[in-house]
Amino acid sequence: MSIAVVGVNHRTAPLEVRERFAHAPREVPASLERVLSAGAGGGVLLSTCNRTEFYLAEPSDSTAETVWAILGERLGAGRSASEYGYFQRDREAVRHLYRVSAGLDSMILGESQIQGQVREAWEASRPQAGPVLHRLFQSALLVGARVRTETALGTGAASAPSAAVALAGKIFSRLAGRSALVLGAGDMAELAAGCLVSEGVRVTIVANRSYERARAIAEQLGARALTLDEVWEHFANADIVLSSTAAPHAVVTWERVAPAIGRRGGRPLCILDLAVPRDVEPAVGQLENVFLYDIDDLQAVAAHAAAERHQEVPAAERIVRDEVERFWAWYGGLAVVPVLKEFRGRLDDVRAAELERALKRLAHLSPEDRAQVEQFSHALLNKFLHHPTIALKQAAQAGRGYGLLESLKKLFGLERPDGS
Amino acid sequence: MVLVPHLLALGLYGLATALALAPFAGLRPAPRALTLGAPLSGATAHVVGVAQLTPVGVAPVLSILALFLMLLQVMSERVFRASAVALFTGPLATGLVGLALLIGLGPGAEPSGGGNAWFILHVTLSVLGLALLALAFITAALYLLQFRELKSKRFGQVFRLFPPLERLDRLNHVALVAGFPTLTLGVLLALGYAVRYAGGMHVDPAQIVWGSFTWAVLGSAVWMRVVRHWAGRRAAFASIAGFVAVVLVYLALKLAEPGTQRFL
Numbered sequence: 001m002s003i004a005v006v007g008v009n010h011r012t013a014p015l016e017v018r019e020r021f022a023h024a025p026r027e028v029p030a031s032l033e034r035v036l037s038a039g040a041g042g043g044v045l046l047s048t049c050n051r052t053e054f055y056l057a058e059p060s061d062s063t064a065e066t067v068w069a070i071l072g073e074r075l076g077a078g079r080s081a082s083e084y085g086y087f088q089r090d091r092e093a094v095r096h097l098y099r100v101s102a103g104l105d106s107m108i109l110g111e112s113q114i115q116g117q118v119r120e121a122w123e124a125s126r127p128q129a130g131p132v133l134h135r136l137f138q139s140a141l142l143v144g145a146r147v148r149t150e151t152a153l154g155t156g157a158a159s160a161p162s163a164a165v166a167l168a169g170k171i172f173s174r175l176a177g178r179s180a181l182v183l184g185a186g187d188m189a190e191l192a193a194g195c196l197v198s199e200g201v202r203v204t205i206v207a208n209r210s211y212e213r214a215r216a217i218a219e220q221l222g223a224r225a226l227t228l229d230e231v232w233e234h235f236a237n238a239d240i241v242l243s244s245t246a247a248p249h250a251v252v253t254w255e256r257v258a259p260a261i262g263r264r265g266g267r268p269l270c271i272l273d274l275a276v277p278r279d280v281e282p283a284v285g286q287l288e289n290v291f292l293y294d295i296d297d298l299q300a301v302a303a304h305a306a307a308e309r310h311q312e313v314p315a316a317e318r319i320v321r322d323e324v325e326r327f328w329a330w331y332g333g334l335a336v337v338p339v340l341k342e343f344r345g346r347l348d349d350v351r352a353a354e355l356e357r358a359l360k361r362l363a364h365l366s367p368e369d370r371a372q373v374e375q376f377s378h379a380l381l382n383k384f385l386h387h388p389t390i391a392l393k394q395a396a397q398a399g400r401g402y403g404l405l406e407s408l409k410k411l412f413g414l415e416r417p418d419g420s
Numbered sequence: 421m422v423l424v425p426h427l428l429a430l431g432l433y434g435l436a437t438a439l440a441l442a443p444f445a446g447l448r449p450a451p452r453a454l455t456l457g458a459p460l461s462g463a464t465a466h467v468v469g470v471a472q473l474t475p476v477g478v479a480p481v482l483s484i485l486a487l488f489l490m491l492l493q494v495m496s497e498r499v500f501r502a503s504a505v506a507l508f509t510g511p512l513a514t515g516l517v518g519l520a521l522l523i524g525l526g527p528g529a530e531p532s533g534g535g536n537a538w539f540i541l542h543v544t545l546s547v548l549g550l551a552l553l554a555l556a557f558i559t560a561a562l563y564l565l566q567f568r569e570l571k572s573k574r575f576g577q578v579f580r581l582f583p584p585l586e587r588l589d590r591l592n593h594v595a596l597v598a599g600f601p602t603l604t605l606g607v608l609l610a611l612g613y614a615v616r617y618a619g620g621m622h623v624d625p626a627q628i629v630w631g632s633f634t635w636a637v638l639g640s641a642v643w644m645r646v647v648r649h650w651a652g653r654r655a656a657f658a659s660i661a662g663f664v665a666v667v668l669v670y671l672a673l674k675l676a677e678p679g680t681q682r683f684l
Contacts, residue, residue, distance in 0.1 A: 156580070167570075170579060170584050170585070171570065171585050171586065172584055172585075172586050265649070266652050285571075289652060289653070291570050291571065297573050300575060304575055
């Protein structure tokens with residue numbers, strides 16, 4: 001019995017490789033089926049933008065090769081996938097999943113999105129997971145929850161988009177229902193707008209130099225499209241302005257927006273300038289009740305939160321370590337029963353064969369004496385097995401059973417020819 | 421039996437203050453059950469102590485004010501999730517109970533006229549109105565600190581631990597709007613008490629001056645917020661100015677006629 005993880009993540013593979021390895025939900029069953037047919041008792045595929053990992057129960061020696069072959073096909077041109085990845089077994093594999101679920105292995109330390117992704121991967125792979133991985137993923141989610149509850153690893157906004165949300169959240173009681181105005185129609189504007197929308201903010205207007213591009217984004221967000229020249233008067237109504245145009249100079253100037261801001265009646269306005277070079281003139285931030293933040297400010301908020309999260313890593317690692325041992329104790333106990341049964345059976349076969357041979361040579365014995373000899377053989381076997389059985393059960397309870405079991409299997413040739 | 425509950429309350433308020441200050445000292449915030457449990461337990465003990473007091477004199481009034489401040493702290497955290505209010509209410513309530521104990525919480529003189537229920541209700545409502553004015557001051561101060569943090573882009577402890585500006589502004593509004601009718605009722609009860617029970621009783625002009633001044637200050641603050649729609653920084657400055665003026669006028673009147681037997 002063993003557990004393994006084969007895969008790549010953001011530390012081992014560049015984005016262009018990870019993009020190719022990423023599996024859409026509909027592709028998961030076929031890939032898992034191929035891996036399982038190569039020899040594994042169960043499998044779960046975790047595929048996000050930062051990682052593609054196959055978690056395997058009882059993998060055979062060739063299973064990892066099959067995983068690399070599947071991923072290699074996605075790279076094309078005969079390129080090898082294994083050079084981008086890793087293969088971990090047993091405790092290390094369990095530890096890896098627990099760290100992933102806790103956000104310790106994430107690009108943004110402590111981010112919580114990964115926990116949902118682990119859950120989705122487990123649910124998508126449920127028919128092929130098997131009991132061991134079922135238990136492993138269930139416990140991984142509990143570990144993630146424990147780390148987030150008992151440490152401050154998930155607190156603060158540790159990325160620029162989440163820092164934007166955090167800043168707006170320090171001005172307004174609730175972001176849900178607030179109206180946002182988006183200037184620019186590039187990828188950054190779209191990404192940041194998506195973050196605000198996920199908090200319940202309504203994007204009401206998307207303005208861009210090119211009306212057509214603004215209309216395309218506005219349609220996606222259920223907003224109205226305008227050109228930049230038409231947008232300034234709408235500063236009187238919006239709660240949040242998100243600016244990310246590609247203009248080489250400031251487009252939001254004091255002269256353009258001060259009259260509209262003057263009509264707000266003192267309501268706060270949060271302006272998030274994500275553009276480089278900046279879109280918003282610093283003087284706009286001097287207006288009463290206007291809170292202006294540029295990309296440096298967002299990164300400062302994110303860096304501050306990230307530094308605080310790093311202080312929580314030792315506490316989170318301690319939880320992971322404890323939980324790995326707990327899982328391993330369960331797993332070791334699970335493996336003990338069938339191996340002990342087989343061990344006893346194997347030795348009993350030897351005892352029975354030797355007894356039969358001895359009794360043939362002792363044909364003169366009376367039936368009572370033959371019974372005595374047979375009883376002696378049973379007693380001797382039980383005496384021999386008593387200590388190893390107790391030691392193995394105790395080791396399993398203490399989480400050290402797996403190594404002993406492996407030794408026992410090798411010493412007494414308990415492994416079946418198929419390798420299981 | 422007055423001392424023991426007050427000492428218990430003092431200890432628990434001290435603990436609540438320490439819990440409120442802990443995150444600012446870089447320690448992990450205490451669980452919410454504890455940050456709510458400590459002041460609530462203190463307030464429970466405090467109620468037992470206050471119930472045995474005659475609300476005459478400086479010490480009993482300070483004790484009642486501390487009790488209301490602590491109850492308003494719990495309400496602010498429970499309803500508005502504004503735990504930072506405890507930064508002010510915690511030390512203030514602890515200090516007021518300590519001061520009341522120092523002055524002495526012996527059995528007070530009976531109010532003349534025998535109208536105890538009217539008198540107790542008058543004091544209770546007036547002090548509650550004052551506590552709400554203090555809460556408006558506290559939320560205004562928190563608002564200005566958070567405003568400065570956000571404008572100057574410091575993103576330190578204040579940014580992380582203080583509530584959003586809009587929530588502080590809302591709490592300031594609620595405190596003022598609830599405080600004005602409460603104080604008005606307290607003042608009306610004083611008038612009714614004087615007319616019905618204390619006929620011929622000498623009412624110190626200082627009491628009339630300070631009571632009227634406080635009522636006028638609270639009324640003006642409510643008028644600015646509700647009728648003139650003041651909000652944000654302007655309303656915060658008005659709340660702070662009003663509260664400071666009320667406290668200064670009280671101290672000036674008290675200096676003119678010192679003594680702890682009467683509140684004024």
